[in-house]
Amino acid sequence: MAEATTHTMSAAGAAAAAAEPAAAAKVETKTGGKVEKKLATDNVQVPNRIHTWPYLVRLEFICGLIIMIITTIWSITIDAPLEEPANPNRTPNPSKAPWYFLGLQEMLVYFDPWMAGVVLPSLIIVGLMVIPYIDINPKGNGYYTWQERKFAVSMFLFGFLVLWISLIFLGTFVRGPGWYLFWPGQYWDTHKTVALTNVDLPYQLGFRDITAQFVVGAILVLGYYPGLAVAGWAAFRKRPFFQKLGQVRYHILAMLFLLMFSLVFKVILRLAFNTKYIWTIPQFNLNF
């Protein structure tokens, strides 16, 4: 050890190395909750900060090595798919988007394409970006906690795991030819047809007149948003949490919240009651 220190190690460095307690130097290499608890009970003083070299660099090296080994073995054993040459005259049934967009393709069942394909994806991205600005809870910064931020964590888990991941699962494994529902393992009958009985919600509610349908649809859609958002502010604005949140942040939060749950309502209406749209404006090709 001494041989390499001729020109590299200054007197100050040597003094610092000697001053470091032997016990602390030994436990510096160990991390983890159990170790830290033991150190606390044993009353061993350890430095709060550890050296990047070697403790982080070796972790990155080992982690990278494991990933490289897995990727290499995976690539040797499983070939990437290559189907027959592209043919614009032969449409496969079903035609599916890449798997990570199948949640969006699945949303096409429940919403008009302008909502499912354009507005909702854009609002998902914008909604993710505004999270730091509408979540004003200072707690839970830098550690895992459920108790201190139940609302934020439950909203994120619902949007990410329940909606995004399960819609991708549904679009990948449960949708077959004609975008009909097939259980995993069930034979994909390309001749399967289901009679199209989807009708708009105002019709199902008994309104046969086209103007009445328009008015009822407008009341339902505009009553949901922005109606519920405005009513929510009027009802709760005196509460301390809403005061702290402020009106601008509240309305962004309310819009994203109501939009997320509109997908849930549309899924239930569509799958359970064959409801197509709630409000249609055919003049502008605009359907909700």
Next chain:
Amino acid sequence: MAEVSTPPPPSSHPPHTPTKQGLAGFWEKVRESPVWRSMFRHGYADTPRNRILQVSSNVFLHLHPSKLPRHAVRVRFTWCAGGVTFLFYLILVVTGVILMFYYRPTGEYAYQDMKYLQFDVPFGMIMRNMHRWSAHAMVITVWIHMFRVFMTGSYKPPREFNWIIGVNLLVFTLLLSFTGYLLPWDQLSIWAVTVGTNMARATPLLGHEGPFADIVGVNARYDARSILTAGRLVGSATLLRFYVLHCIFIPIVASVLMIVHFWRIRKDGGISGPL
């Protein structure tokens, strides 16, 4: 032994007297040579000074601080998800450049070049496999990274802006994967991209099947989708467009955002943790 030694001559490279024999002596001589010492500014003895210099005098490692909070190396805290995502990006750059040597982005040659890569190019198949599977893996790990960052509340002040950069990187990861999906030019790619880009037809105002299309006056040849696909249908022009986006444009934008993303971690106070 004399108590008083003469001071060394005033030289930055004092003459070295070898202490070891054979191969070890040769290795020592190399490390004491002016050439080696011009490249590496630190020794290898395990001292605090050398540990810091290993990081701060290395252009690749100086991305890191020379010291970290203890919890930063706990896998249960970080899940290594961000680093693994970056590693997959590096794998994709290396294998992607190799694939580019053998691939021509035209409707006439693209599929033939895929077959050429699979059956004739040495290591062509494993390069293509690694590129494909790493691309899928990167989409998954970038989601896992976002999940971890949300769960630890690491987007909270002062790291709000870095979260925005991260969301942009997530979008560009998906766009990279989506543009690459077309390049094999088989039935899977052309129809997946057809379905994916069909949604742009319904863009309000700008898509020819979307709301208010008649008022704006867009049609199938000139609307939001035809800008993406360079025409009414997914064809040879689309292939070239996606190829340039996939190999040049999006990687450059994503790389710049990654630089900002990594830099901001340091500037916003390093890895998040309990205060």
